[in-house]
Amino acid sequence: MTSSTTLIDIAREAGVSFKTVSRVINGDPKVKAETRERVESVVARLNYRPNVWARALASSRSHLLALIYDNPSPGYVGQVQVGAMTACQRAGFHLIVEEVNCQSPDIAQRIREIVSLRLDGVVLSPPACDCPAVLETLRKAKIPFVRIAPHEQLDLSPYIHMDDYKAAYEMTAYLLGAGHRDIAFIRGPSSHAQAEERYRGFLAAMEKLGGNLRRQWIETGGFTARSGMAAGERLLSTKPAPTAIFASNDDMAMGAMSAAFRRGMVPPRDLSIVGFDDAPIATSLWPQLTTVRQPVAKMADGATEMLIEHLNKPDGAKSRLVGFDIIKRDSVVRLANKRLNGKKRKS
DSSP states (O other): OOTOOOOEEEEEETOHHHHHHHHTTTTTTTTOHHHHHHHHHHHHTTTTOOOHHHHHHSSOOOOOEEEOOOOOHHHHHHHHHHHHHHHHHTTOEEEEEEEEOSTTTTTTHHHHHTTTTOOOOOOOOOOOGGGGHHHHHHHTTTTTTESSSOOOOOTSSSSEEEEEEHHHHHHHHHHHHOOOOOEEEEOOOTTOOHHHHHHHHHHHHHHHOOOOOOOOOOEOOSSHHHHHHHHHHHHTTTSOOEEEESSSSSSHHHHHHHHHHHHTTTTHHHHHHHHEEGGGGGGGGGSEEEEOOOOHHHHHHHHHHHHHHHHOOTEEEEEEEEEOOEEOOOOOOOSSSSSOTTTOOOO
């Protein structure tokens, strides 16, 4: 069918009322699952694409949402965008994606410029989800918002989250179970609440399960491969050097791996490395990265879905918890209950 397809055409094909089709396209959660599936099937078959501007004129809504992020990791941001767009397409909404700098003195003005686009709502990814200026500006503008993995003011809005502390604890336990005791950690920015939760989980596992905690084996990066390489260079220059590095995202883990190669080391033979996120880069290089699979796209999809539901039912669900997995690949070697010696590695 052509672009002239209307809601009346959809209703006729699906055997439902015009009003029911409109409710399905607008994401009304009260529509029965069977009816929703039938309507969505017809929408897909007829390749219907709603005109967002016509819908905005005909109602009090723009059917336009914004995803606001402040994160230098392209892998993470890409997955967030995919998840949010998927949810928007499913519900007949459109999405704009805006990058901000939460450390900028003009952050409040930047948010005001974004919300002036007549948005129905906003999805906030970390660390923007915990930025006081962002939250206060949205609150004053009376723009509904849902947050991905917030740490502060949890009663302020609906949110979706994962247990980063537990995930980091279990990954550290996996390294310890593989015989490593000398484990270094590359933290993310202190302004990123989830990065701090991962660090806390690492420390707890090291203390409880018998790891060797050394101050010189803790470095901080900026969630970029370049910062991970710099941190890896510093860690591998210590005496003694660690046998394993746990980076709190995959970009930094790959940076640390590059630092090892630059020093003539061969991961995982000479150095085990693990990351966090399971971004596409984790399987793009050799050795493929052992990492925590954080369902980033699923979380963004869920947050966007929660936002659309919140527009129709403000007193709906306030939070969702998603799970994680430890993905074991090729970047970890099991030690024979002892530290690798200088004959097997260069430092």
